[in-house]
């Protein structure tokens with residue numbers, strides 16, 4: 001094992017402040033390396049988020065994500081898409097910077113990260129960034145956003161088409177990787193096996209396209225739900241509603257909403273497409289509705305679901321799928337169906 005290899009492993013594991021010699025530039029790690037979990041990260045204290053876009057975890061999985069960070073748990077968040085919205089690299093790289101700034105804010109740590117090019121279980125390269133001195137790791141697969149139709153500059157490739165089988169492969173927007181349906185699932189299962197979370201969070205895997213949520217939110221959730229079936233270690237899967245929670249009552253305290261907003265503003269400084277100030281976000285109907293809500297979806301195959309109730313101790317409320325869509329409960333054990341065109345809430349495309 002050579003010196004460069006040892007350094008790469010140390011950088012990837014992010015075991016402490018000795019990481020100042022690690023690469024921080026995106027292309028500095030020029031070859032994919034295995035990434036080890038820090039030794040202090042056990043299954044008992046590890047969680048994983050899998051989302052579509054670089055602000056989904058902030059908006060839809062808080063307070064649970066912030067609570068994990070505050071407790072010092074080891075947390076790996078996987079972003080399936082670049083969140084590019086058909087824009088240039090400067091835009092989607094900015095969103096990655098925003099995610100990093102948000103986690104540094106949550107951790108109360110300097111915004112100092114180590115970067116490694118991680119080798120996935122399917123042999124592809126992905127960018128992994130670790131917040132120095134913590135067990136917080138962000139993994140960016142950089143697949144194109146824009147489901148269900150895709151964008152011209154990425155040959156109309158998107159996760160909806162991959163999941164439906166209408167295309168066989170999807171390529172990352174930086175040209176560094178390609179995935180099939182099977183290899184994307186295997187990649188996520190591989191991350192779970194490698195970082196051994198006992199809690200896995202994703203978006204809404206219980207409802208179908210066209211319920212008002214972004215198709216890529218559902219896609220991330222569908223792939224995660226499928227991937228965790230092959231993750232044999234004991235774990236709990238949690239799904240969270242995205243845009244569609246706007247249809248439900250506000251359920252976060254003023255202090256919880258203010259905390260979510262503060263974290264989001266750290267992100268927003270790097271994303272010109274979103275509200276930029278506390279006042280602007282509070283007066284933006286859509287954004288403030290997301291700050292003041294967080295809803296966990298019912299567990300799959302549940303015979304009964306709890307009614308909506310106020311969040312307690314940093315936990316999201318569970319809500320009956322029946323309240324959101326009368327026909328939803330009967331679908332809990334069925335596979336997702338083909339996408340539909342209409343979006344009741346006219347969500348933005350990122």
Ligand SMILES: [Zn+2]
Pocket residue numbers: 052053054055056214217350
């Ligand atoms: Zn999103």
